[in-house]
Amino acid sequence: MRRRGFFALAAGAVVLAGCGGEGAPAGAAVDRLFLLEPAADGHGWDGIARRLASVLVRSGLARTVMAVERPGVLGSAPRDAFVVPGAPGLAGDAGDAASGASGASGVSFAREGRLLVTAMPMVAAAEIANTAAVVEAATPLARLAGDWTALVVPAGSRLRAFEDLAAALHRDPAGLTVGGRLEGGSDHVLYGMIGKCLGVDTRLLEYAGYLAAADAAEALRVGRVAAMLGSARALLPAISAGRLRPLAVSSGGRIEGIDAPTLMELGVRLEYSDWCGLLGPRGMSEGDRQAAIALCERLDATPHWRALCAANGWSRVFLGGDDFRRWLSTETGRTRGVLHELGLLTSSDTTCWGSCVRRP
Incomplete structure (x- = not known):
């Protein structure tokens, strides 16, 4: 970690x-x-x-x-x-x-x-x-x-949907790394909550925390992390430009401009806002x-x-x-x-x- x-x-x-x-x-x-x-x-x-x-x-x-x-x-x-x-x-x-x-x-x-x-x-x-x-x-x-969070991957990622990420975590919770803002902060805690709701061993989850969201985005771009959690509003431009593909959002309802289901829709009974x-x-x-x-x-x-x-x-x-x-x-x-x-x-x-x- x-x-x-x-x-x-x-x-x-x-x-x-x-x-x-x-x-x-x-x-x-x-x-x-x-x-x-x-x-x-x-x-x-x-x-x-x-x-x-x-x-x-x-x-x-x-x-x-x-x-x-x-x-x-x-x-x-x-x-x-x-x-x-x-x-x-x-x-x-x-x-x-x-x-x-x-x-x-x-x-x-x-x-x-x-x-x-x-x-x-x-x-x-x-x-x-x-x-x-x-x-x-x-x-x-x-x-x-409150500031809702989006879970995103690069446009070319093999993780086409949230179900793919969930399946990967079930196979091996430590098999992929998710990036976001500082360790112990809202992104990290949300990832832990998602893992817990999915029934995987939360202790094994790999998370990379970065001082700036831009650093986490760069780590995602070069492949140091497989997915990223971050502010939905801040990620919206990259999502709209097609550089990032959203897998899920943490809000109670869908977010305008982001074509992604909520965690609740995906069966993850979780709503979370920074x-x-x-x-x-x-x-x-x-x-x-x-x-x-x-x-x-x-x-x-x-x-x-x-x-x-x-x-x-x-x-x-x-x-x-x-x-x-x-x-x-x-x-x-x-x-x-x-x-x-x-x-x-x-x-x-x-x-x-x-x-x-x-x-x-």
Whole structure:
């Protein structure tokens, strides 16, 4: 199994400010908002904090938004990501459960909020690093968008349909290599889920993870991998040009422009989306939590957010508050189980702190 670094990190910040957008939803705007993103190349949601910041300001939901990339926190306890060293008014650890505040100690969310962009790779990274689960270490606020995955092969591949790949895996689970984004990320987990649904020995599956989707596509082109999993929207141009042949998509329904069945249609009872959402600091007061959830609900309803999702081929999959918390808890358990079956965890139970993770 090929191994690549799971945490390639970068840093940066951008400040956006405005007086409120045209047609902004009713409700008071947050005075100052810090939108934090665990910086990591290759996870599929790079730069989403800047895009969200622009939408929040243009829609009049926040007066000033600072989008900050937080290097080094992916795989650490999520509460660490809420600390912004040197930021005005944020000298302390606002993520500490004892503070009960969303910004600086004693400051309400309406005056100064702090939100952390989360996604499936953060959930997996916390499990692999053997830190507290995301759902436990922060306050789940909302799931916002999803990105469906396509399973593709080169146009000239001997694998003419998904059934051919399934038959090959049944004969020899390690007989072919599937490529995609980083090991332990959404593509890898989805491949493990597919193998599990097919009834093959998931531990034997060969997966090659790459830092960039372009690297995985090149590996597919030159034959280093037999098939590739990746963002359906990103693969659409190559599919439309006839360079790639789609075998299946992970969505619940067919995707426009991609002539391929869903996994569900193929008898693989699985629907899977790479997703992103927002977290608040652990220990938020109930008032601040409700205010933050309301902000997320208003964000989902804005024309600017809907236009951004449409332009990027994302599905709006909003789920807020307690519903998101329950879903995230279930999804964490599902991810943990697959990571264990793929050999990335020595146990599917993360109560064994310090000994669960398989070390090199």
